[in-house]
Amino acid sequence: MKITIKKPGLLTTIQDLGRMGYFSQAVPVSGAMDVLSAQIANKALGNDEDCALIEFTQSGAAFITESEGLMAFSGDGAYLNTDSQRLPSDRPIFIPAGTNLYLENNKSGSRSYLAVAGGWDVPEVLGSRSTYLTAKIGGFEGRCLAENDKLSNTGELTHLTQSILDSLKGETINYPNWSIARNLFLPGNQKIIRVMPGREFNWFDAASKTAFLTQPYTIGNNSNRMGYHLQGMALNRAIDGELLSTAVTPGTIQVTNDGCLILLMADCQTTGGYPRIAQVAAVDMPLCAQLKPADTINFKEISWKEAERLYLQFKFDMHKLSLAVEQKYGVG
């Protein structure tokens, strides 16, 4: 399958599940912001979970298929449309050559993912296909996708992907009647973000700690793949003191010297020197990835033990999901 980008949209990059093993060199993990939607798009095609996908930010992008192939779309940043219909998400779709596709505004979220059978074919850089714009590495020539860029799939199809393709292949757009129920993997209230106390939680006074866990916070305009500025009640310190820079990771909530909150996201630095009031539970990071400026959230405290249990459960559920798709096609 081959596509040509007609309109790049706001920020369109190639991502996979991230670049591991170079944190000591200050290379961030990068990767899909919403790992749930990214994994669902790949799993719907029978792809290996580390296949490269396109990450779209909100709507506006458009592309045309130069040859036929199998795709899957997931996430809340946009709807995927042809000239004549809206395509369903979270399932494999066979698309013939010469189909015009475009992303239409979906107010419920921020990011969407387009997976292709075998994954998008870009070279691995330091063990990952994820784009990291600051260092201009990975993805498509280390940059955002632009008009007239051409992308192909790898052609390394699993048996499962081949079976799905064979079942849908034809002259017209075709998809099965099943889809992956993405909402089953998300909490009911998607505006409550679960957090665990950070190492410097007690550096803040009692009123600030209470405010952090009870007051709403709004996503600021100055928010991107590196981090979100959170607007709300400023936090006061009970303990003065400088933190010597130490490791941070996506999900870390830092408090700047003027009491403002920054939530670190996929392209964040590997080290930081601001006190860390909390860490977002990994299972709620996909919710954070779908937030956009002016969205309002509340934080809710859970224990580190509970966070680990939820994370292991999520990994187990993702594995079971792969097995379920395999079973449907009698492969595996």
Next chain:
Amino acid sequence: MEPITANDLTLYPISECAITVEFGNTIDEGLMSRISRFNRALSQNPFPGMYDTVPAYTTLTVFFDAVQVIRQNDLNGNSCFEKVSGYLENLKEDDDSAPSSESEIISIPVCYGGKFGPDLQYVAEYHNLTVDEVIGLHTDAIYKVYMIGFIPGFAYMGGLNDLLETPRKDTPQKVLAGAVGIAGKQTGIYPLETPGGWQVIGQTPLKLFDVHRQPPALLKAGDRIKFDAISSKEFKKYQSKNKVAPLVGRG
């Protein structure tokens, strides 16, 4: 999961897949050497599922695959945190100070002043020194890499002469790849073009970060380095010698 304190170490989670070992809370050469030794011992004896470590001023953070760790029956505990903490507490620290790794000093050529070091004049005036005195003081010292952070390959280095201690700029400005800067008591080199707040006194033609090299970062925590002043002519010669493809992958 309250932080665990054992053998003067404090261990705490920073995510479901990472635990920080805290060795102290001040910048101290002895402490940093201990972190290096601990890091070396750990990389020689990794536990199953461990995939990276990040040394910093007072901490070493250990990253792991939680699914792999929870399956390790050899590691004691009911959670990844307990299993990994237990392993780290019982790790035999490498007592050998390994003098061989201390002996080598990495030489970094730097062209000072002019367009290579737009803030050299400011730094000189700030301290009532001549430009040549600043260069002399900066090239005389042996520096130690405390930490790699901020952007890929950026080395925070200690050992700056007190006479050169200069505050950061109020607003970050565009800085070129290879820029050598001063901020407070530290000196550092920018591997990439980026906004930065350090006072830039010179530039090195060396590539501090290159994905075609393994490891891609030229420097690592614990390295000792020295700056050598070069002319703009030598700078250009280095650049043509070191022509490397831009920071993108093949294809």
